[in-house]
Amino acid sequence: MRASFVQLISALGHFFTSRIDRLGLAARFAGALLVSLSIALGRLPLMFREVYFSGVRSLSIVAVSGLFVGMVLAVQGYEVLQRYGSAESLGVIVALSLVRELGPVVTALLFAGRASSAVTAEIGLMRATEQLAAMDMMAVDPMSRVVAPRFLAAIFSMPFLAAIFSTTGVIGAWIIGVKLIGIDDGAFWSQMQANVDVRIDVLNGLLKSIVFGTAVGLISVFEGYFAAPTAEGIATATTRTVVISSLSVLLLDLLLTVMMFRGLS
Amino acid sequence: MNRSRFDFAVGLFVAIGLLAMAFMALKVGNLAGFDSGTGYVIEARFDNIGGLKVRAPVKSAGVVVGRVESIGLDAETYEARVLLRVYPNYRFSKDTIASILTSGLLGEQYVGLESGGDPVYLAAGDRLGKTQSAMILEKLISQFLFSKAAETPAKAQ
Amino acid sequence: MTSFHESEMIALKDVCFSYADRPILNGIDLTIKRGEIIAIMGGSGGGKTTLLGLISGRLKPQTGSVLVKGLEVPNLRQSELYGLRRKIGMLFQFGALFTDLNVFDNVAFPYREQTNLPEEMIRTLVLLKLEAVGLRSAKNLMPAELSGGMARRVALARAVALDPAVMLYDEPFTGLDPISVGIIGRLIKRLNRALGMTSVIVTHDLNETLRLVDRVVVLSQGKIHRDMAPEEIRSTDDPFIRQFADGLPDGPVPFHYPGRDYWSELMDQ
Known part of the structure; x- marks a missing residue:
């Protein structure tokens, strides 16, 4: 009885120390990454190549998802709003939901699944096949040549993708609300414009997506860099990237929302 | 894939992204009327x-x-x-x-x-x-x- | 710059290395002269690859000194280490070609990263190196389209791109067919003579190795077991080397993983 209690306590201890170990590792990794950023920023073509693989290749899924999310929001929103006789507010509801929350958050989740998991697998495989070691032996720092460009590409791509998601979302809501349901076109846009603030809503939304891009980018390169050099290790690392990125995005979103929008309307 | 195709695709991506941002600023929000510095x-x-x-x-x-x-x-x-x-x-x-x-x-x-x-x-x-x-x-x-x-x-x- | 002689390219003195609490190398003294080709042999997990890691500065020894070209490798700062590594080439076990670049771009990589040469000049140099390994016409293939032997030859061309003073080979013959083994062996020898490099080959392949090296260092249990000329290997009656050379399953290196006696474990039930 006592033995099992001790076991439980030490298992609990192990659970936390191993996680804190990993956090420490991540912090040291982030520090090294930060140092290598200056070199990577001097070679932007390397980053743009990764923007192609991460950002451009995610464009279609983000745009289509945005359109559908906007349409669903419009159908659901209209259902509730017309009970209170304020169906013209549909544009406001949809636009604020998209610009403040769904745009940055859903884009980051899609990005984690579409692009970051691939980055983790790629870096993990490069490590397993000694490509990073070979680079290091050729006196080329893999941190600034391989890791940093992929990290920067996530930060760079995310705000554009979030803006595209929100835009197609608003267009989707407009198609449902104005074209299919028949809400007045003028009221739809004017209510939206009267209630969406560029600085508070749009800029904060983009700021969120930059923070998410940083988090998702860091997690994906970290998990790839420290993936065990086996098939199973890379599979585990890829899963971890998606799970940890998604949870981090949602947690960060809560913190940022409280900081940005508390005390407003 | 050669360099110029990357450049073109990334350039197009950034252009679409900027267009979306402009849409959010001008059509979704009202940049002109909402500048808190004027008036x-x-x-x-x-x-x-x-x-x-x-x-x-x-x-x-x-x-x-x-x-x-x-x-x-x-x-x-x-x-x-x-x-x-x-x-x-x-x-x-x-x-x-x-x-x-x-x-x-x-x-x-x-x-x-x-x-x-x-x-x-x-x-x-x-x-x-x-x-x-x-x-x-x-x-x-x-x-x-x-x-x-x-x-x-x-x-x- | 302790006791550095012009002819000494690599000098290890009393080097000890361990991973956590598992000792790998225990007091290694080894001097390699300029232009020499030496083979490092020994059982799996015997610290051969670790030795290459120490020479290239990828690993730091717990104690002892590692001098390469007169520089104390463990004490070098990152930039100094990178300066030294421009003069060290390494061929990895499976080539480690960059899978997202084609053959040409793989060999061009060191030039593009380390030099400011114009692209036409790089093209000439890359074709020269590819010609030397007989793969000039494969320049547009991706690494996934190459056979194991071809990938190893491309990797070799990439490793010697900057004409290094020291070449390190990590199991260059592993997983290759006999013809490829012969080709790689001949290339190692030829490059060594043509460029005056010092070569360190970590290998299991006794036959091919004995044909091209000047000296064989046999590692056992973290120490240098023997250091001899290739002809001596063939005739020695050292039981460890005989087991190695003749491929005997049991000998000083036991067939069984260390553990309890078979019978006593069976009788447990």
Whole structure:
């Protein structure tokens, strides 16, 4: 009885120390990454190549998802709003939901699944096949040549993708609300414009997506860099990237929302 | 894949992204009308502002002419001190009345401005002389009930 | 710059290395002269690859000194280490070609990263190196389209791109067919003579190795077991080397993973 209690306590201890170990590792990794950023920023073509693989290749899924999310929001929103006789507010509801929350958050989740998991697998495989070691032996720092460009590409791509998601979302809501349901076109846009603030809503939304891009980018390169050099290790690392990125995005979103929008309307 | 195709694809991506940002700024939001730096600020005091919020619209004849900039309480008079930022292209006379109104029965509250006949216009930092506080639904109901209660015994006699 | 002689390219003195609490190398003294080709042999997990890691500065020894070209490798700062590594080439076990670049770009990588040469000059140099390994016509293939032997030859061309003074080979013959083994062996020898490099080959392949090296260092249990000329290996009666050379399953290196006696474990039930 006592033995099992001790076991439980030490298992609990192990659970936390191993996680804190990993956090420490991540912090040291982030520090090294930060140092290598200056070199990577001097070679932007390397980053743009990764923007192609991460950002451009995610464009279609983000745009289509945005359109559908906007349409669903419009159908659901209209259902509730017309009970209170304020169906013209549909544009406001949809636009604020998209610009403040769904745009940055859903884009980051899609990005984690579409692009970051691939980055983790790629870096993990490069490590397993000694490509990073070979680079290091050729006196080329893999941190600034391989890791940093992929990290920067996530930060760079995310705000554009979030803006595209929100835009197609608003267009989707407009198609449902104005074209299919028949809400007045003028009221739809004017209510939206009267209630969406560029600085508070749009800029904060983009700021969120930059923070998410940083988090998702860091997690994906970290998990790839420290993936065990086996098939199973890379599979585990890829899963971890998606799970940890998604949870981090949602947690960060809560913190940022409280900081940005508390005390407003 | 060669370099120029990357460049083209990334360039196109950035262009679409910027276009989306412009759409959000100009079509979804209203960049021109919402720049909090422009216009002039006037002050209005109310006994009760009800549910008025910062950024609520300021309207005149139903047209949005500004925004509520800030809300505070005067520690001495216990009046609500509301700063209104009015867009620079609108001018109002000195004796303008500000009232807190509700759009619809349950809609958001806004500040309505009703211009008077004074030839002198309000300038930045001026305080509005006449204001009308928000209608508080509970107060209205209780007033109604009290007056009913006051009427009933009189009828019975 | 302790006791550095012009002819000494690599000098290890009393080097000890361990991973956590598992000792790998225990007091290694080894001097490799300029232009020499030496083979490092020994059982799996015997610290051969670790030795290459120490020479290239990828690993730091717990104690002892590692001198390469007169520089104390463990004490070098990152920039100095990278300066040294421009003069060290390494061929990895499976080539480690960059899978997202084609053959040409793989060999061009060191030039593009380390030099400011114009692209036409790089093209000439890359074709020269590819010609040397016989794969000039494969320049547009991706690494996934190459056979194991071809990938190893491309990797070799990439490793010697900057004409290094020291070449390190990590199991260059592993997983190759006999013809490819012969080709790689001949290339190692030829490059060594043509460029005057010092070569360190970590390998299991006794036959091919004995044909091209000047000296064989046999590692056992973290120490240098023997250091001898290739002809001696063939005739020695050292039981460890005999087991290694003749491929005997049991000998000083036991067939069984160390553990309890077979019978006593069976009798447990």
